[in-house]
Amino acid sequence: SQKIEQNSEALNIQEGKTATLTCNYTNYSPAYLQWYRQDPGRGPVFLLLIRENEKEKRKERLKVTFDTTLKQSLFHITASQPADSATYLCALGAGGGNKLTFGTGTQLKVEL
Amino acid sequence: DVKVTQSSRYLVKRTGEKVFLECVQDMDHENMFWYRQDPGLGLRLIYFSYDVKMKEKGDIPEGYSVSREKKERFSLILESASTNQTSMYLCASSAPPELTDTQYFGPGTRLTVL
Numbered sequence: 001s002q003k004i005e006q007n008s009e010a011l012n013i014q015e016g017k018t019a020t021l022t023c024n025y026t027n028y029s030p031a032y033l034q035w036y037r038q039d040p041g042r043g044p045v046f047l048l049l050i051r052e053n054e055k056e057k058r059k060e061r062l063k064v065t066f067d068t069t070l071k072q073s074l075f076h077i078t079a080s081q082p083a084d085s086a087t088y089l090c091a092l093g094a095g096g097g098n099k100l101t102f103g104t105g106t107q108l109k110v111e112l
Numbered sequence: 113d114v115k116v117t118q119s120s121r122y123l124v125k126r127t128g129e130k131v132f133l134e135c136v137q138d139m140d141h142e143n144m145f146w147y148r149q150d151p152g153l154g155l156r157l158i159y160f161s162y163d164v165k166m167k168e169k170g171d172i173p174e175g176y177s178v179s180r181e182k183k184e185r186f187s188l189i190l191e192s193a194s195t196n197q198t199s200m201y202l203c204a205s206s207a208p209p210e211l212t213d214t215q216y217f218g219p220g221t222r223l224t225v226l
Contacts, residue, residue, distance in 0.1 A: 008152070034215075041222075042220065043202050043218050043219050043220050044215075044217050046214045049214065089154070099157065099170075100157075100215060101157075102155035104153065104154035
């Protein structure tokens, strides 16, 4: 069955450092992969989408890579700030119907 | 800005009660989704709809039903609430794939079944 794995342990980093979160998947051939941010008690908010034929995508301090051979996406936040503290979810879609399968998310804590 | 609203932020119900969770979106999106989110299990799809009066089962439809009588409104129904349905319920909407694949979420309803 399809499986998406994100590190369940919280990631604690110091302000100003680069945070790197990992999303691995098996038994899936996604047409695209998305990253969402979720704050406590709120719904997820879309951040970035990367398609299967793209290696890398950037948006301000965010960078996403997508390796369909390794079946892995890396999500980077450069110059991290305490305001970046949240849970980050990856989601995969096969296309043609817009149904997504979500990972369980990784909690990021940026400390002063 | 896309806005997805849910009828309640917090809800407490008793076992056996019929529960209605309502979701409304204001962007004329075709697609709407209901998820539940539990610690360690992530977001799980309950039902989704691609059009008015149309519905498809997600990964965990048992114990739930849905209704989509109007394009902007998608309701989740718990016919007879049980304690294992205590969870955070999230509604989302999106436009067809050729426009965008992004899903827009509501704020969530935290349902407690006693």
